[in-house]
Amino acid sequence: MASVAADTVSTRPLSHRPWWRGRLVGVGVVVALMVASYRLGVTTDANGVAVARFPWPEELVWNAFPGHLDAFQTWLLDQRNAEDPSIVFALFNGFATLVDSLVSWLDRFLLWLTWVGTAATATLVALRFGGVRAAAWVAGALAAFALMGLWEESMQTVALMLAAVALSLAVGIPVGIAAGLSTRVQRAVTPVLDTMQIVPAFAYLMPVVILFSVGPGAAVVATMIYAIPPAVRITALGIRSVAPNTVEAATSLGATRPQILAKVQLPLARRMLMLGVNQTILFALSMVVIAGLIGGGGLGDLVTSGLYSSPAMAILAGAAIVIVAMALDRATEATASRTDPTRRHLDDSARRTLRFLTVGAAAAAAASVALAKELGAPAAYPEGRSAQEWLLARIQSALDYVQDPARFLFAVTEPLGNAILVHLVQPLQSFLILGPWFTTLAGVTAIALVVSGVRPALTTLAMFVAIGVVGMWEPAMDTFSQVLVATGIAVAIGIALGIAASESALVSRALRPVNDVLQTLPQLVYIIPFVYLMPVSIVPGIVAGVLYAFPVVVRLVERGLRDVAPEAVEAASAFGASRTQLIAKVKVPLAGDAIMLGINQGIIMVLAVVVIGGLVGSGGLGYLVTEGLVRGQFGQGVAASLAILALGIALDRVTQATRQAGKEVLA
């Protein structure tokens, strides 16, 4: 894939006019027209407050919609709780019960092993398959849970993760193999996966809760929706990236299709499959906190319930989630590399040794469990002997410090937060909310047309109309403005750092661990510190969105710039171009596709986080969903969910531009 991407970028002739030249001008013209019409559209009411002269017209809102939704929910609940539910609901109920009992069985199993047994088993497994460093990560993470006094919650989260990951892989790997083998399957599943990934998790919490009711079952289903797409995509990619000539050679020897799959494609794709598992785990983990909202329990629950009532505990639990994520990431990545059969060069005696080691590790694990039980080790590490109290006190004093207006830090965060609010969010908010609805609608459609073409423009138009019709125009414009601000900042930072990283190996090396950590963190975890650091309602969501999205932009920009054909750079240098000229006139134009893809990915990631900001007072659509979940205002919550979905699809279409070329860059 990498070489394909390099080809698509590098074969572009130098004389080719960069695709974005004309489009950028077009977008500028559209925005100018929108601004002009805004001036005509705003008026002031009796009190001198600016109001919209043309808000989304009442006649175009389907007022009965939330009522219908509420009625639908009542009907659903009746059906689900009926004495004799229909087959569909019996299936839903059965699935929820099955998953619930799977999760609780895993949880009880981990506790049955005792904390000593669990720690020993996990470390030995990591040691056997991932090596010493992986084992160190796992052991360190377990020690941290013990130290934090969060052993039980961590085990609950791990049990939830294991169930969600296992089920996601059970679906994702077979579908991925089918998509890898058949272009037709690939073509059929791609749009489904795209939608699953575009839709912010917040948008499907409500429907999932209604179908599966609150509990681990619902949490696992919501997690699966998010974690299946990477499993499918990476598996398919792994199968497809097996060199075609090896498959052809096997065919020429008369191998059957199952033989080719089992003996050629799967072993050669083994590493990719393991990386797919790694990604699935990370995606699943990033849902832990959100799952806490709908009964996932464990660490996620501590975070969501503690956000306001016990912030120190929320931060501690957030840190524990980060540790789970990093340990599982490192351990599975090491396993992927170490067990790759194309690199290991195993002969018979090495194979025997490994088998012996596996048996040895299993025996050692069993022995430590037996010994721990014999000596009466408790199921969970005793909270009393942890450093929880001390840690919570430290965190609390740190919180007091950053929130103290007399401190230096406050003098930085407060004005920065206010500046973002006053100079960026508020003007944009009033521009989008107060401006005439029809020019906004025409504007986004025109931008989609200029940037991405006719079909994306039609989709965008339809999506924005749908937002208006379900009565969500104003909150959606609110969310939209937050997304734009966060995306703008993320893209600016991303492009700047991406250019710096592509020019300097030092910067690139320095950024890599930062990007890795930021990308491993679950979405909501970003928000937690900023809730306390920048206590201006909207800002934490925006800052979190920026932090979540900019690493991807950096990565894509750096990759795009590095992939620019060296001949083109060499030729330009030979004509005496300076470094700045090289970047501005050769590299950035040639890397345009990658940069556009960065914007596309960034905007989707920002949306996902910004709506979560609704939990902490960002307003907009996210707030309405939270209300729906917490207060049971179903109709409104689902309408807001639908608006988030529509906004996500529209934003994706507006920015997708050259996505086909871009996808290859990403991979």
Add this chain to the structure above:
Amino acid sequence: MTGSVGQAPVIRAHGVWKVFGPRAERIVGTPEADLPRRELLERTGCVAAVRDVSFEVWPGEVFVVMGLSGSGKSTLVRTLIRLIEPTAGEIEIAGRDVTRASRSELRALRRHEVGMVFQHFGLLAHRRVLDNVAFGLEVRGVPKAERQARAREVLRLVGLEDVADRFPDQLSGGMQQRVGVARAFAVDPAVLLYDEPFSALDPLIRRDMQDEICRLQAETGKTMIFITHDLSEALRLGDRIAIMRDGSIVQLGTPEELVGSPADAYVANFTRDIPRSHVLTLRWVMRKPAPGEELDGPRLDVRTTVRDAVPVLAASEKPVCAVEDGRVVGLVERDAVLRAIASGDER
């Protein structure tokens, strides 16, 4: 060499077409099929990679298909065992009808009758050399001990018995391709297909490998189809050579026929740099003896190349007698030889 009477050809291809593109089958047999490549693409969106190719390969023969890249030679060899489905035409291998074979018949053919060697080796990176060579037997269901014994035997044949436990990425390109050759030989097929096997190798190694193929051919007497874009390789190995251009065979003949009487300017252009004296045999320069002429000059086989005849001719006052089956069939004069050498160089 070419088939003796009474023997059936091992491979028979008749009117084989391969057209890529939408609804390709409708093109064959219509006037559109004769359009030049670009026009065909513009009108129908199809590309004819192989056009109406027919040939026969006899037992023990080395049949070379030669052409520039894009001439359809690799596609042609793949249609023979339906790695690429031919659009039209008939193919027979070892008496079996390939084009009408069911899936399992086709698999049986690939397992038992045909072995193929690929340009980019196509080795399995996760298996030892030994298991790579045994792979064909494994898919056939041969028990482990038996297939490994056979694989070791074949590895000895190609001189790789020492690296049986290594992995492909630990070997040089030349050695990897020897593994590829061994893998094809391991199933003891009647026919071997070579798809530009040495193009990815360094020139020196390429020469070694060509010698190796000549040796294997002499030792095992397999029938071979050999694809190449390198004329000197084609002339070195081929009993007969088919030159392809734009999907069609433009000339099919022995090396000396191609060099001695190229069918058109395209073939002539190909062969112009080949010294004619290295390829042409005495048959091409001899004259019929006049009635009653003395036939007492030195005797040489009629298949001797002109170059090899030069020292003999130089040492003799009399014309050389070209002999076939113990009978003098012609006389070779000095000036004929000189003319042959000179014309080769001036062209």
